[in-house]
Amino acid sequence: MRAIGIILAGGNSNKMGELSEKRAVCAMPIAGHYRSIDFALSNMSNSHIQTVGVITQYNAGSLNEHLSSSKWWDFGRKQGGMFIFTPTQTANNSRWYRGTADAIGQNLDFLRKCHEPYVIITSGDCVYKMDYNKLLEYHISKQADITVVCKDMPADVNTDRYGTIRMNEESRIDEFEEKPVVAKSNTVSCGIYVIRRRQLIELIEKAEAEERFDFVRDILVRYKDMKRIYGYKIKEYWSNIATVEDYYKTNMDFLKPEVRNYFFNEYPNIYTKVIDLPPAKYNVGVRVKNSLISSGCIINGTVEDSLIFKESFIGNNCYIKNSIILNDVYIGDNTHIENCIVESHGTIQANSYCKGEDKVKVVVENNERYVI
Missing domain, CATH: 3.90.550.10 (Spore Coat Polysaccharide Biosynthesis Protein SpsA; Chain A)
Structure with a gap:
């Protein structure tokens, strides 16, 4: 050209x-x-x-x-x-x-x-x-x-x-x-x-x-x-x-x-940097509806109308709806997230509740992932 x-x-x-x-x-x-x-x-x-x-x-x-x-x-x-x-x-x-x-x-x-x-x-x-x-x-x-x-x-x-x-x-x-x-x-x-x-x-x-x-x-x-x-x-x-x-x-x-x-x-393609990750893992009892789940994720609970980016973990009995979970996010058990964007590399503690009401809510959590 x-x-x-x-x-x-x-x-x-x-x-x-x-x-x-x-x-x-x-x-x-x-x-x-x-x-x-x-x-x-x-x-x-x-x-x-x-x-x-x-x-x-x-x-x-x-x-x-x-x-x-x-x-x-x-x-x-x-x-x-x-x-x-x-x-x-x-x-x-x-x-x-x-x-x-x-x-x-x-x-x-x-x-x-x-x-x-x-x-x-x-x-x-x-x-x-x-x-x-x-x-x-x-x-x-x-x-x-x-x-x-x-x-x-x-x-x-x-x-x-x-x-x-x-x-x-x-x-x-x-x-x-x-x-x-x-x-x-x-x-x-x-x-x-x-x-x-x-x-x-x-x-x-x-x-x-x-x-x-x-x-x-x-x-x-x-x-x-x-x-x-x-x-x-x-x-x-x-x-x-x-x-x-x-x-x-x-x-x-x-x-x-x-x-x-x-x-x-449809041609032409969109290209990006390739990272070698295992395919997403869906554990027993998972319910996923109209969502995009990326490589390296481990999914438990329910995910509806959401995007889960690479290497994220969704805990047991979680409910994720109308939300975007960015890269490498750990979401603890029994967590409800709706109408939110969860920033990457964050840890959402178990039993948390996050919901955007009038507008999308950005959730930023930097808690320690592993506590002795």
Whole structure:
């Protein structure tokens, strides 16, 4: 493909609460086995993009560990590959990234050394499948300076926290508002962009000179009347993980057969780092209904409409419903958990009761697992 990829994976979402205290949002577990960033990386690989730069910053330990080997996404190659960029102290700079444009700006040498004419920029906290070749063909056919992937959201979805756009009959963007107080459109930006590499370098250099640091506000919004910026609408599944509610809903979507088939059974595939674990074990008397149970789990009791992530233990007479149990959680006997997200590596003591009432409840327990 005639493009390189950049995945912006360094941001911190305060709306994720306790879930982002341990890890970057792009490292959040998805669908029992995957991480959020796997979807962007798999799309890059499936689109035959050979060179990808991943820009990390906030709480990057778990994310960097996940990305420690690029072979899982077929980026272990002689030509190109996957490159991880973190804030680095140099003779000229010792700052953290101050925004998405600044994150690209501090790594401009990566763009200058590449030879592909185009750049695909995407965030690492979205769940979707996409062929970037079709996006690039559209970009070229429109003779666009920048193409923004967008999606029409249902009427009942609050779009105030997204970037909202309006397009004319030729799909050229007339209006672009980043997180408006009152949204005027239900068409939102998906955080995926195509731009010519040399033009991106020029715009980033100009933004740096003017001390402007945000790619959306200081490039897309600022130049929408001067550059040919087009929208590329998608109809397929797309979800952004920006809040606890979004994270919960995205995972719960995988309990729907049509969503599971779309991601797991339809080509192209989604790839992730493989960990060798035994299959899940279901003990006598277990009742599991409409749930995803991951490798390495031991299940007792009842699990309904829930996702149990890797290496978790569900004790005797437990009742788990409408909940997400993250990796390596120990749940003691006679525990009731409903409408909750249980943080990874936690221990829920026996006879506990946890239930989210008006909204999803995040449960964080760091009790000692074994007490003498």
